[in-house]
Amino acid sequence: MKGASLAERIREQARADAAELGSIGLATVLVGDDPASHVYVSKKHEAALAAGIESIDRRLSAETSQEELVAVLDELNADDAVDGILVQLPLPDQIDAEVVLRAVDPIKDVDGFHPFNAGRLYAGQPTFVPATALGIMVMLEDYGVELTGARAVIVGRSTIVGKPVAHLLLGANATVTICHSRTRELGVETGAADVLVVAIGRPGLVTPDMVKEGAAVVDVGITRTDAGLVGDVAPDVAERAGFLTPVPGGVGPMTIAMLLSNTVKAARYRRELLAFP
Secondary structure (H helix, E strand, C coil): CCCHHHHHHHHHHHHHHHHHHCCCEEEEEEECCCHHHHHHHHHHHHHHHHCCCEEEEEEECCCCCHHHHHHHHHHHHHCCCCCEEEECCCCCCCCCHHHHHHHCCHHHECCCCCHHHHHHHHCCCCCCCCHHHHHHHHHHHHCCCCCCCCEEEEECCCCCCHHHHHHHHHHCCCEEEEECCCCCCHHHHHCCCCEEEECCCCCCCECHHHCCCCCEEEECCCEEECCEEECCECHHHHHCCCEECCCCCCHHHHHHHHHHHHHHHHHHHHCCCCCCC
């Protein structure tokens, strides 16, 4: 399951929607000097500009206080030119990420991390959904993976991927199991999965003997090694799986594409073209 071509279709739709809606603004807030975070934010800005979405780039020093960061978010919340706000994680140690994420106006929370939007997902009435989780579901649908009645196993319980994708799969009528670092006999659980999503950040964790023949396997993990970028799933799982997302080129392109889609959705909410609860 390659994400690049599907992601490009979603970007094209975002571009068409942005042209129809008029000026749309996406603000990113980055605190500190983490090189990877700077790369991620730059890629998001490039994608937004290519889709005709205005980018507002706020980069703050690593010494920024929590109060100063919240003040920046208050400004962006009040700015009518800003439809979506994204706070790049991780944040420096002096800042409580939970406090910061709650400071983003829920109607502009294109990451889907605010408790209001997370609660809507939990209740089965999603507004904004974290982009990676949403991208996984769109990929599974695009490739015709049957979810109703399927056994889905997720390895990883993060609020960015594991938990939201579990709720989305439940909503699609799959039978869902969440595994994590304390799970006993992980291979027994993964080996029973019709759909396996792995997002734990341990290179090569899942090997062919842990995968059911013909399963759809989504590898979310990405780790930089001397040999290049590698995922949480060993490449030779492809010989056993029915579908396997490559690393890189699988889930990654979908994440940014779905962020653009969420930003367009935020613009529709703010223009009252969609009803925000």
